[in-house]
Amino acid sequence: xxxxxxxxxxxxxxxxxxxxxxxxxxxxxxxxxxxxxxxxxxxxxxxxxxxxxxxxxxxxxxxxxxxxxxxxxxxxxxxxxxxxxxxxxxxxxxxxxxxxxxxxxxxxxxxxxxxxxxxxxxxxxxxxxxxxxxxxxxxxxxxxxxxxxxxxxxxxxxxxxxxxxxxxxxxxxxxxxxxxxxxxxxxxxxxxxxxxxxxxxxxxxxxxxxxxxxxxxxxxxxxxxxxxxxxxxxxxx
Numbered sequence: 001x002x003x004x005x006x007x008x009x010x011x012x013x014x015x016x017x018x019x020x021x022x023x024x025x026x027x028x029x030x031x032x033x034x035x036x037x038x039x040x041x042x043x044x045x046x047x048x049x050x051x052x053x054x055x056x057x058x059x060x061x062x063x064x065x066x067x068x069x070x071x072x073x074x075x076x077x078x079x080x081x082x083x084x085x086x087x088x089x090x091x092x093x094x095x096x097x098x099x100x101x102x103x104x105x106x107x108x109x110x111x112x113x114x115x116x117x118x119x120x121x122x123x124x125x126x127x128x129x130x131x132x133x134x135x136x137x138x139x140x141x142x143x144x145x146x147x148x149x150x151x152x153x154x155x156x157x158x159x160x161x162x163x164x165x166x167x168x169x170x171x172x173x174x175x176x177x178x179x180x181x182x183x184x185x186x187x188x189x190x191x192x193x194x195x196x197x198x199x200x201x202x203x204x205x206x207x208x209x210x211x212x213x214x215x216x217x218x219x220x221x222x223x224x225x226x227x228x229x230x231x232x233x234x235x236x237x
Contacts, residue, residue, distance in 0.1 A: 003024070076143075
């Protein structure tokens with residue numbers, strides 16, 4: 001398995017964000033992590049990357065504890081907030097991150113082209129739009145061709161054409177064997193995934209292929225499926 005989360009508990013102050021959360025994500029494919037804001041998506045991703053303090057439980061990635069040194073060059077992570085240097089150009093940022101993985105300018109250039117920023121490669125990040133900054137961050141996450149790619153809301157603020165191009169790229173990465181974990185609260189992106197993890201209030205309410213999730217809820221609409229599964233859970237509780 002690529003990612004294995006067992007009985008994960010994460011607390012922030014008096015609030016328990018994840019309470020005994022468990023899931024297994026196989027190698028390869030695109031897994032969508034979907035749920036409303038505040039459901040625990042970002043917290044789970046931070047735990048998988050190894051930057052989240054956890055109260056208990058285990059997170060294993062590619063056979064190693066999350067955050068351990070053997071994983072540093074094998075995981076790419078895109079945060080919601082752009083994580084690039086504003087006083088450097090797009091190309092300088094990508095080349096800097098490439099150098100951290102002992103890669104050259106070609107890898108940086110390919111990552112920039114993959115996110116549609118070729119025409120802006122010489123622009124300072126401070127001069128980019130919000131959507132372009134997000135794409136610059138994505139280029140830096142892609143530069144090492146990671147085995148596991150963790151993307152926290154990568155298409156927010158992007159126009160429909162670019163969103164489609166980015167999803168095509170995620171699909172190509174998965175076809176080449178990468179494990180892609182993408183969070184979103186937009187249900188229309190869920191159908192692009194091989195598998196869905198629907199979470200609410202830190203708990204899994206559905207885990208399966210989009211068609212299976214819809215079938216289990218008795219509807220062809222994922223928004224409605226999500227609502228139906230939530231209501232079932234509330235009744236069962």
